[in-house]
Structure formats: structure tokens, C-alpha cells
Amino acid sequence: MITVKELTKRYARNAAVDHISFEIQKGQIVGFLGPNGAGKTTTMRMLTCFLPPTAGTATVAGFDVLEEPMEVKKRIGYLPETPPLYPEMMTGEYLSFVGGLKGLRGAELKQRIDYVSERCAIADVRNKQLGKLSKGYRQRVGLAQAIIHDPEVLILDEPTAGLDPKQINETRDLIKSLAGDHTIILSTHILPEVEQTCQQVIIINKGKLVATDTVDNLQSRARGAEPVLVEVAGRNGSLDPNVVQARIAKVSGVNRIVLKQKQPTHSTFEVETQKDQFVRGDLARAIVEAGWDLNEMRSSAVSLEEVFLQLTGSQEVAPKEEAVVTGASK
Amino acid sequence: MRNVWLIWRKEMRSYFVSPVAYVLIVICALFFGFFFWSLLQAYLQFSMEAQMRGEMFPMNMPEEIARRLFGNVPVTGLFIIPLITMRLFAEEKRTGTIELLTTSPIRDGEVILGKWLAATTMYSCLLLMSALNIGFLFLYSRPDWKPLLVTYLGLFLQAAGLLAIGTFISTLTKNQIIAGALTFCANLLIFVCGWVGEYNSETWARVLAYLSVSTHMESFTRGTLDSKDAIYYLTLILVGLFLTARSLESLRWRS
Ligand SMILES: Nc1ncnc2c1ncn2[C@@H]1O[C@H](COP(=O)(O)OP(=O)(O)OP(=O)(O)O)[C@@H](O)[C@H]1O
Numbered sequence: 181m182i183t184v185k186e187l188t189k190r191y192a193r194n195a196a197v198d199h200i201s202f203e204i205q206k207g208q209i210v211g212f213l214g215p216n217g218a219g220k221t222t223t224m225r226m227l228t229c230f231l232p233p234t235a236g237t238a239t240v241a242g243f244d245v246l247e248e249p250m251e252v253k254k255r256i257g258y259l260p261e262t263p264p265l266y267p268e269m270m271t272g273e274y275l276s277f278v279g280g281l282k283g284l285r286g287a288e289l290k291q292r293i294d295y296v297s298e299r300c301a302i303a304d305v306r307n308k309q310l311g312k313l314s315k316g317y318r319q320r321v322g323l324a325q326a327i328i329h330d331p332e333v334l335i336l337d338e339p340t341a342g343l344d345p346k347q348i349n350e351t352r353d354l355i356k357s358l359a360g361d362h363t364i365i366l367s368t369h370i371l372p373e374v375e376q377t378c379q380q381v382i383i384i385n386k387g388k389l390v391a392t393d394t395v396d397n398l399q400s401r402a403r404g405a406e407p408v409l410v411e412v413a414g415r416n417g418s419l420d421p422n423v424v425q426a427r428i429a430k431v432s433g434v435n436r437i438v439l440k441q442k443q444p445t446h447s448t449f450e451v452e453t454q455k456d457q458f459v460r461g462d463l464a465r466a467i468v469e470a471g472w473d474l475n476e477m478r479s480s481a482v483s484l485e486e487v488f489l490q491l492t493g494s495q496e497v498a499p500k501e502e503a504v505v506t507g508a509s510k
Numbered sequence: 511m512r513n514v515w516l517i518w519r520k521e522m523r524s525y526f527v528s529p530v531a532y533v534l535i536v537i538c539a540l541f542f543g544f545f546f547w548s549l550l551q552a553y554l555q556f557s558m559e560a561q562m563r564g565e566m567f568p569m570n571m572p573e574e575i576a577r578r579l580f581g582n583v584p585v586t587g588l589f590i591i592p593l594i595t596m597r598l599f600a601e602e603k604r605t606g607t608i609e610l611l612t613t614s615p616i617r618d619g620e621v622i623l624g625k626w627l628a629a630t631t632m633y634s635c636l637l638l639m640s641a642l643n644i645g646f647l648f649l650y651s652r653p654d655w656k657p658l659l660v661t662y663l664g665l666f667l668q669a670a671g672l673l674a675i676g677t678f679i680s681t682l683t684k685n686q687i688i689a690g691a692l693t694f695c696a697n698l699l700i701f702v703c704g705w706v707g708e709y710n711s712e713t714w715a716r717v718l719a720y721l722s723v724s725t726h727m728e729s730f731t732r733g734t735l736d737s738k739d740a741i742y743y744l745t746l747i748l749v750g751l752f753l754t755a756r757s758l759e760s761l762r763w764r765s
Pocket residue numbers: 191195196214215216217218219220221222223261765
């Protein structure tokens with residue numbers, strides 16, 4: 181549905197988007213992920229024919245954005261970073277104006293306005309001036325104008341920015357319900373959003389494509405060798421970490437064990453286990469049977485967040501620590 | 511064509527929803543009213559003096575008043591036109607709504623035409639304010655209305671040309687004030703550059719005089735429709751709109 185080849189956009193000397201290529205199948209929801217200034221908005225602007233690419237090609241629904249922009253524009257709904265609202269217009273009037281721009285007429289237009297007002301929960305502000313709406317409502321009206329003509333391709337630049345949690349969920353549900361008939365690209369910084377809504381992720385950083393894969397693949401890549409943190413204490417007030425280390429290393433499925441923290445009475449180890457092997461039971465049993473106390477065992481679950489941070493080269497990887505067994509002493 | 515109408519309607523609404531239209535209408539009504547009143551005073555005085563001296567009263571007072579009144583319209587226009595055109599594109603660029611227009615299946619030309627037509631409509635409403643005063647002349651005398659109509663046509667064409675220039679300048683910046691100030695300067699320049707032709711008959715001066723909007727008004731104010739002058743104004747409109755189209759296009763390549 182969308183094919184991007186070596187797409188490049190240069191502002192003066194620096195490239196905002198640098199030779200990006202990807203492909204999106206019909207009916208997919210694709211998350212466009214990247215830190216601030218990565219080039220998400222720029223890429224979306226090129227896909228919507230707002231900006232011409234410096235180099236490379238992009239085709240949307242089979243039409244080249246440079247050669248046949250009119251055909252592309254007919255088939256896309258676009259929610260820009262800031263919703264394009266005319267402050268002096270009423271919400272209903274605005275939707276009818278945008279609907280007209282997109283070629284809707286008469287009864288069909290009326291019916292679509294009713295439909296999107298209901299879907300985007302803006303029916304109660306139909307007769308309010310857009311300039312007087314709160315940020316969240318503006319965002320909703322922005323979303324409503326993007327889907328008013330039921331476009332094949334939806335391009336949403338941070339669709340949930342500024343919404344309250346309830347509305348975020350509703351918007352995600354709305355987006356998910358549109359998938360299938362519609363191809364959707366949405367940009368976001370919020371990783372759980374991608375995990376929950378999207379099937380495919382495109383990660384870019386500093387204008388370069390870092391990764392493109394399905395959400396499932398990226399997650400399992402992240403879960404690869406999931407380390408487990410174990411805190412072990414000696415019964416009689418003293419503990420020799422080397423002995424513990426040797427014991428744990430014998431448990432099957434354990435790849436590597438590293439002493440993280442050493443104290444006279446207890447020590448913490450990081451245990452790397454083999455992929456797809458659940459060794460925590462054996463691990464706990466081995467420790468308890470050797471006569472030590474198992475104070476704590478938790479996995480430092482690697483989330484998409486971590487993959488994202490690794491891929492985009494930021495440091496400060498703060499693993500989401502998830503308590504599994506705490507204070508299970510015998 | 512439907513899209514042009516859509517844009518036109520939106521622009522007209524935004525003139526009339528915001529106080530812009532009303533402020534301009536009141537200003538114009540006051541100005542033209544004042545011009546008219548002072549002209550009338552002057553002529554009353556003049557005719558009284560003429561009668562006292564026992565001379566024949568110069569025949570066509572109403573026409574003379576109308577001609578003088580119309581003489582003030584272009585000058586008023588110099589101040590009013592920037593106020594009408596400055597927001598056309600600058601505002602859309604500032605608020606980001608330009609992104610909606612340029613990603614909708616509507617041609618640049620339709621947007622430009624709709625906006626420019628709205629501006630000319632707005633200006634025509636203001637011209638009507640002067641017609642109110644001319645209407646008074648018809649109440650008390652029977653001036654020849656055909657030359658008046660030709661004069662109106664001239665005023666309209668001249669303003670339409672300057673409005674097209676203003677529309678173009680509005681695409682150059684995000685800032686309405688800058689757009690307005692630049693439009694004022696540009697229009698003033700096009701207006702006064704003809705004055706050199708009055709004292710100077712070298713080629714460059716004649717060219718400048720030809721390019722100026724003010725030198726082409728004369729035939730219209732005399733009530734004779736000179737196609738050369740009409741063509742000049744139509745060309746000015748086309749040049750303005752063409753520049754607007756080029757600017758919108760290059761806007762995307764630049765930004
Ligand atoms: N009009 C412009 N002129 C010059 N540089 C620009 C322009 N617009 C964007 N850039 C640059 O292009 C790069 C990418 O910007 P872009 O807006 O695409 O980032 P983004 O991924 O959308 O970021 P964010 O998450 O903050 O929205 C940035 O470095 C930005 O400074």
C-alpha cells in the first residue's frame with residue numbers, strides 16, 4: 181500500500197530524513213517510532229505530498245507522491261502534528277468544510293459528519309468555536325477531519341498527544357477498528373501504544389532507519405536471554421559467594437552468572453538463562469536445598485522500550501523491573 | 511469550481527465572523543462620508559460665490575463631485591488593501607492549516623482563486639460605501655450614470671490588481687503584520703512610480719509611468735472605457751495571481 185524507497189529530505193545542509201526505505205501492506209497498523217527530531221513528521225509530510233522529497237520515491241496506494249499528488253491526496257487522511265483548525269469556525273462547520281474539500285456532498289457529507297462526531301466523541305462540541313476547545317478536544321476534531329472521507333490510508337502524527345487516558349484508550353480502539361480496510365501509520369513516542377495498537381514498527385533515529393519489524397518479533401528479540409536477578413542469604417550470617425556461584429552454574433539452562441553485589445550476609449547475582457527455558461523453579465530449589473535463603477528473585481524484563489533505547493543508541497537503559505518472587509525464604 | 515466556492519465561502523465567513531469586515535466597513539463609510547461632505551461644502555460655497563458675482567454656474571456639479579470623490583478612493587485603497595489581504599495565506603501558514611489545504615485533493619489554483627475572489631468581494635463591499643454617497647447625488651439631481659459605472663469598473667479593476675499583489679505577498683511570510691507592511695509598500699510603489707512621468711519624458715520614466723496603476727485610472731474616471739487600460743489591470747491581476755501560484759509551489763520546495 182505504501183512503498184518508500186531511499187526517501188531523503190534535506191534542510192539546508194542537514195538531512196532530516198536520510199535514505200529511508202520500507203514497505204507497508206494493506207490493512208496494517210504501523211507504528212512510527214523515534215525520539216524527538218528523528219524525522220517522523222518530515223517523513224509523514226512527504227507521504228502526504230506536503231513536502232516534496234529531496235531524493236528517493238514514495239508511492240501511496242500505487243501513486244507516486246511527486247507524479248500524481250492529486251490521486252494520493254484523494255486517498256489519504258492526515259492528522260498533522262498540530263491539528264489544522266480554523267479558530268473562528270464551529271466544529272460542525274469545520275467538519276463540513278473539510279468534508280467538502282475531500283469531495284463529500286449533501287446527504288453523504290451529513291451522514292459522515294454524524295458518524296465521525298460520534299466516533300471521536302465530539303458531538304457535544306458541535307456548536308462550539310474551535311478556538312475555544314481544550315487541547316484534547318482539538319486533537320479529537322483533528323482526528324475526526326482525518327477520517328471524515330473514509331480514506332484508504334490514514335497518516336496520524338501523534339494521534340493521542342494531549343488526550344486523557346480514557347480518550348487515549350478510545351482512540352486506540354478506534355484506530356484498531358479502522359484497520360483491515362484502512363492502512364494506518366501513526367507516529368508516537370509512547371511505546372506501550374505501539375505494543376497495544378500496532379502490528380508493525382518502524383524505528384527511526386536522526387533521520388535513519390534503525391529497525392523495521394513486526395511488534396511480536398521485536399518483543400521476542402528483546403526477550404532473547406532474559407536475565408534474572410537473585411539475592412541469596414546465608415542461614416548463619418555468612419555467605420561465600422563463590423560457593424553459591426558454583427552451585428547455581430550447575431543448574432541446567434543457566435548460561436552465565438555474574439556477581440552483582442556482595443555483602444557479608446547476602447549477595448546478588450545476575451543469572452542469564454537460555455532462551456525459551458524457564459529455569460526459575462530449578463534455580464530456587466537449588467538455592468534452598470543448598471541451605472541458603474532465597475531473599476528475592478526477579479526478572480529484569482526487557483520491554484520494547486529497551487530495544488528502542490538500544491537501537492536508537494541512547495544510554496540509560498532502565499529495565500522495567502518486575503518482581504517475581506520476593507522474600508521467599510524458607 | 512466547487513472548491514473555489516468552498517474556499518470563497520470560508521474566507522468570507524472569516525472576514526465577517528471576526529470584526530475585520532465591520533471595522534473596515536465603518537472606516538470606509540466614515541472616510542467617504544467625510545470626503546463627500548467636505549466636497550459638497552466646497553461646491554456649495556463655490557456656486558454661491560459664482561451666483562453672487564452673477565456668473566453662470568458651472569454645469570455639472572454632481573459629476574464633478576463624484577469625480578473628486580472617486581479620486582480619493584484609490585488612496586483609501588492603499589491603506590485598506592493590505593488589511594484585507596495580509597491574513598490570507600500568512601495566517602494559514604502560522605496556524606498550520608495550510609497543511610490541511612495542501613494535503614486535500616484541491617488544486618493550488620482553486621485555493622488562490624477562492625481567496626483572491628473573497629478579497630475582491632470584501633473590497634467591493636467597501637466600494638459600496640462610497641456608492642451610498644453617490645446615491646445622494648441621484649436623490650437631488652440627474653447625473654449621467656454611465657460614466658460613473660465605468661469609473662467604478664476602473665476602481666474595481668485597479669483594486670483587484672493590487673489585491674492580487676497583496677495575496678502574493680501574504681504567501682511570503684507567516685507574519686500578518688509583515689505581510690501587511692510589505693503589501694502597503696509594494697502597492698504604494700506601484701502607485702507613485704508613475705509620478706515621475708509627469709515631469710520627465712525619457713524612456714525609463716515613460717516605462718515607469720506605464721507600469722504604475724495610477725496612470726491607467728484616468729480614462730476610467732473620464733467615463734470612457736479604454737481597452738488598453740483595462741488590459742493593463744487584467745494583466746496586473748494575472749501577474750499577481752501567477753506569482754502567488756509560483757510562491758505557493760516554491761514554498762514547499764523551500765521549507
Ligand atoms: N522547516 C524546517 N527547516 C529546517 N529544519 C527542519 C524543518 N523542519 C524540521 N527540521 C529538522 O528536521 C529534523 C526532523 O524533524 P521532525 O519534525 O521530522 O522530527 P520528529 O521526528 O517529528 O520529532 P518530534 O518527535 O519532536 O515530533 C529535526 O532535526 C528538525 O530540526
